[in-house]
Amino acid sequence: MKSFQHVSVPTIEGAISTLKDYKGKAKVIAGGTDILSVLKDRILPEYPQALINIKTLSGLDYIREDKDGLKIGALARLSTIADNPVVNNKYRALAKAAKTVANPQIRNMGTIGGNLAQDTRCWYYRYPHQLGGRIMCLRKGNGPCAAVKGDNRYHAIMEAKKCFAVCPSDTAVALVALEATVKIRGPQGERTVLVSAFYQPLGNDLKDNEILTEIQVPEPPASARQEYIKFALRKPVDFGIVSVAAVIKVTDGVCHESSIALGGVASAPLRATAAEQAAKGKVINETTANSAAEASVAGARPLSKNSYKVEIVKTLVKRVLLSGDSE
Amino acid sequence: MAKKYRFIGKPAPRKDAVEIVTGHAKFVGDIKQHGLLWGKVLRSPHPHANIKNIDTSKAARLPGVRAVLTHHDVPKWKAGVPPHLPMLDSKVRFVGDAVALVAAETEEIAAEACNLIDVEYEQLPAVYDVEEAIKPDAPQLYEQFPGNILPRGLPFFGPELLQEVIMGDVDQGFQEAEIISEGTYAFENIPNPLPYEPPGAIASWDGPDTLNVWVSGQGAYLDRLSVYYTLGRKIKVNAYGGPCGGSYGSKGMSLPVVLYSAILARVTGRPVRVCLSKEEHLNTFALRLGSRIHGRVGMKKDGTITAISGDWLINTGYYSSATQGMVAVGCGEVQLALRCNNWDLRPKVICTNRCASGIVRGFGGQELKCALLPIVTEAMEKLDIDPFEFFKKNYIRPGDGYYWRDSNWYVYRGAEYSKAMDKGAEAFRWSKKWRGWLKPTSVDGSKRRGVGVGVHGNGDTGEDTSEAYVRLDPDGTATIYSSICEHGTGQRSCLCKMVAEVLQLPLEHINITDSDTRISPYEFGPAGSRGTYAIGSAAIAAAEDAKQKLFALSAHALNAKPEDLETEDGMLFIRGNPENRIQWRRGMGVDSTVLGFGRFEADFTLPNFMMTFVEVEVDTETGKVDLLRVVSATDVGQIIDPYMLENQLNGCLGSAGIDSALIEESVLDTNTGRLLTANMVDYKWRTFAELPEMQNVILETPFPSHRFGAIGIGEIATAPGPSAVLMAVSNAIGTRLHSYPITPDKVLAALGKIRGGDEK
Amino acid sequence: MPQNKGVENDIPRIKATLPKIITESGSVIEKEFIELTVNGEAYELRIGNRHGEVDPVHTLAHTLRETLNLTGTKIGCDNGACGACTVIIDGKAVLSCLMLTVECDGKSITTIEGLADPITGALDPIQQSFVDHTAFQCGYCTPGIIMSTKALLHKNQSPTEQEVKESLSGHYCRCISHYHVIEAVMDVVERGR
Structure with missing residues (x-):
């Protein structure tokens, strides 16, 4: 890797003021599993002057529950979350999503904050600089999206306009279904954002000098079914091609309320509100599931090589509705 | 007894x-030598371009840099068959081609120096498809190879290399046929054998006339000889090998890497190591051949093959390290599996603007079988012939002859393999699972299972x-x-x-x-x-x-x-x-x-044999294919070590083998010439969590080889599998698939659920 | 003609940027050394880019291999996708290619070289089982797989075969020695029961 200034910080305030000192030319490192790969492959046109190590922040790796629900410190490791009894008991969609991330070593290292804030896996965006130079695009400052006319099998099928990269995070999809928020700290103080609003067409909502500090998950109804289904060519290692998370409240076979989130379809995990509507008040059966599945992709506009994702979204939506709360 | x-x-x-x-x-990357420098390669951003100008002055000034070399600075050492690829050239022929070489004190300095080299290119049109490449107006990669067609021959394999299968009278054969199948199939996903340890070498000189090379390879002599000949037979070359972190043939020839380290060592007077990064390994070293066949097969109801003809178009990428030899062996092998008197199979080795294809386990045979066997199976389908029975009928028997790579006719003098085939079929329960062409073995909701079988053999056990x-x-x-x-x-x-x-x-x-x-x-x-x-x-x-x-x-x-x-x-x-x-x-x-x-001394009369049975499950709602079970059947004469043999046979999944029908491919972006699968997440490989049930059926019928009556088998473990998977998936879903790998989009398209997908 | 240059004077003097630690009080400490314990042995390593020093950009895998000459830890993809570089820190299997050495200050690390008995050379039971089952072919994946197995059996002495497969799911093995690896690991598990 090319050199950078390495700075370890003791507190959130220290992290923010150090970020300020570098005027947008610093990057945060926590678990390191994404950022080091970004730096090694030099995929970004601007190389950071400094890496701000926030692993040294003490006490930001908590997982605790209070009356409002679950609070997870941004530095909590994915493996800790996946093994946590409370998460496995009440926030199962999140536990399931965390268990599907990459491989066991990555889960031992990677943090929930990093999983949410990681950079996209678009293979044009990630093309390593050492093999003839990085591929520029709008997400890197300027340039057309090479995926539109290229191999877009893993790209967005919904909502995308200028950038067709998708959000790679597994936990984000579960957290959108769980209607979670993230707490962000910056020089101006603290703000909270719904996970569903955290992602933007070209990245995420974190501004320069801000860091993600906490994930807050409201307690879902105890009776609700929770699911996370990830479709990938391989169960381990791979990022999802499509994933669906759902929290579904069913009484006597009737769907009272549901929250369904789609991953791998857009730059953010999307709530499948039309599908939720289609299921609401209906008896959960094949017919309901099919109409919800169709509704979930009503807005899809696939590219040249990814219309298969539309079918897979439908299948997964149908399956989350029809499945029991599998372990 | x-x-x-x-x-x-x-x-x-x-x-x-x-x-x-x-x-x-x-391993090579673990060797420390006093004063060892890091070598790095600056790589081309363009698939095809002339280098107009290179300015290395900034790089050369960087502290810690010991050498920066361009095509102006290096000897005219040429790799390839025939020698055609200069170590560094004034022209680049694929994205990732070598433009300049750097030696420096640390890896970081070497990488930084590469970034400081300014290159001015004149871009040229590029060509990726074999049929486009042979058109009259196609961009030409090498002046000396008009039409982008490489000349025949690989001197190392003898003066008369087998470069086609032509015998009998195909017109007569097709007249005798009761059914003729005709079509195009391709194995063009260019999977990467991707040994774990990336290719690498260390070079040092003892004076001006003696070169020492430490290479991650299969045998030091091949490295010694390939370097010796490339350097004009004037330099004494000592080669050293050690443990090699996988090769599957691909490191049988690491020539460019060795040459880079050799020239950098010569210029700096220090030992230099050039070990490719995994990204370089994925995108610039050695892929499988691209293989496409427009073929025709004549068959009788009893499974007799009356004629086989076809144009076999082989994409070797930007250069050939041994492709003509792979074509020769592929042409020999196809006769072992398909007993037929009338042949007209004409290969063309074509170069295109992508990463080179190189030596990979299966050595031309896997690539040929993957494209040809499906055409043969179309004829079986029309005649409702069980493919297992067909392969059993048509595999070589003692006393049968074949042309091998040196164009000589050899007669097989080994064991009868039908016993191994029967044992394999029994272990797999083929007769229970086979339900006929394009019929699933079982259906359970959206999940459909299907079975397939493939066969392969190779006469190189005594090469x-x-x-x-x-x-x-x-x-x-x-x-x-x-x-x-x-x-x-x-x-x-x-x-x-x-x-x-x-x-x-x-x-x-x-x-x-x-x-x-x-x-x-x-x-x-x-x-x-x-x-x-x-x-x-x-x-x-x-x-x-x-x-x-x-x-x-x-x-x-x-x-x-x-x-x-x-x-x-x-x-x-x-x-x-x-x-x-x-x-x-x-x-x-x-x-x-x-x-x-x-x-x-070479003996080509004892070809080995492998039959692979596979069972797959297809999720018709997602298009995903899971490999459930693999049975490999063979006869090795005598087991030398059971664990090592089992390991080799289990290797059928990896090294661009069976999984090249399912998940493995190097994805080429034809707009930019870049391979997009440049990391080990996007390049797919088999994980511990998703292993199919694996069974090896190994017979020990003594062979007239040496006193232990054994022959080798590892080379061909992978080859029969991919076409068997294609057959199995086609059977499971009731419609034929035509290309590899069988990704969800292709399955869903074949099922009519989406448009596009599996294009012929 | 090659010119033989001396090698001793050649390491360039580029000033390494020393890692900074900001304290609670806001003061800045520049680290000149870091401490690592590897396989029970303590190392104090100077920050810098000369031979034997740790540059802040160095990964732990690089430091182990190049600085401490512990080359049993392999680098495969250098990007966290293959498991070759797996070592154990705090009882957990982690990827040393995705950790900066400067962030491992004060850590205790176990590598493949640390499993066999340093005095007698007796192999760890996992290593012995891999020998007995020929649970490798080229052997490049073996150190990483053994380290993940070690971490797994430390946490769970009697994992099921499925759990073994899942905990090794981040390990690339191109030769396909998976089946023998699982046999070897399950044999250790059985013997431990």
């Missing part, structure tokens, strides 16, 4: 096992020359002198077992030298499954020669004739009287040694 052996056929720990499990095995010494020491130990590297097959340990058996010495008393061309005699290296028969024969002969010399020296000490002596555990005795024994040293002298020599 099975022979009773002391070592052969019984599992024994690998000789290098402790080094491997303790991390002490020294090329091997030589070995075996030295006996007075303390009752023996040393094998051979330059083969341990690249995973366990061959070095198997040689020790064979020699232990000949000399009746405990395995711990047998050693094998490091791979070093200074001390070992000539050895082609472990390739083409030749380790067991060819290399084994040389070692056995050397051990036998040493033993006879020992007996001659020792006869007087026992008052006997040499031919009456026997040896066991370093002791000598007269046959029938083992109680009265003397130590070796009494015969050979307390400090002296005995040296035996063995030599093996």
